[in-house]
Amino acid sequence: MVPDVDSNYGGPLRARAQALAEQWVHEGKKRFLVEDPALRAHLKAVNKTESAALAAAFISPRFLNAMHANASAKGKKQLAAVFATLKYTQPLWSKL
Numbered sequence: 001m002v003p004d005v006d007s008n009y010g011g012p013l014r015a016r017a018q019a020l021a022e023q024w025v026h027e028g029k030k031r032f033l034v035e036d037p038a039l040r041a042h043l044k045a046v047n048k049t050e051s052a053a054l055a056a057a058f059i060s061p062r063f064l065n066a067m068h069a070n071a072s073a074k075g076k077k078q079l080a081a082v083f084a085t086l087k088y089t090q091p092l093w094s095k096l
Helices: 013-026 037-058 061-073 075-095
Strands: none
Touching: 061 075
């Protein structure tokens, strides 16, 4: 068993997952996703597409406006200033 920092972290679910993983190692069982090249290629392609979409969402004016409004509403002036700066300079650095 792999030693851990806090044996109480995760409770019974973590303990069951650890036991199952150790059983799989003992039995030599492999994850099916890694064994199927076509599925692996498909998942990599989906991951690439979704990662690009998520990155685009994080630098979008809509997201930056929402983060600025949220920080302002909470009275976090420095954070609001950061998002305001990002929002107004976004057309410049988003092309990098």
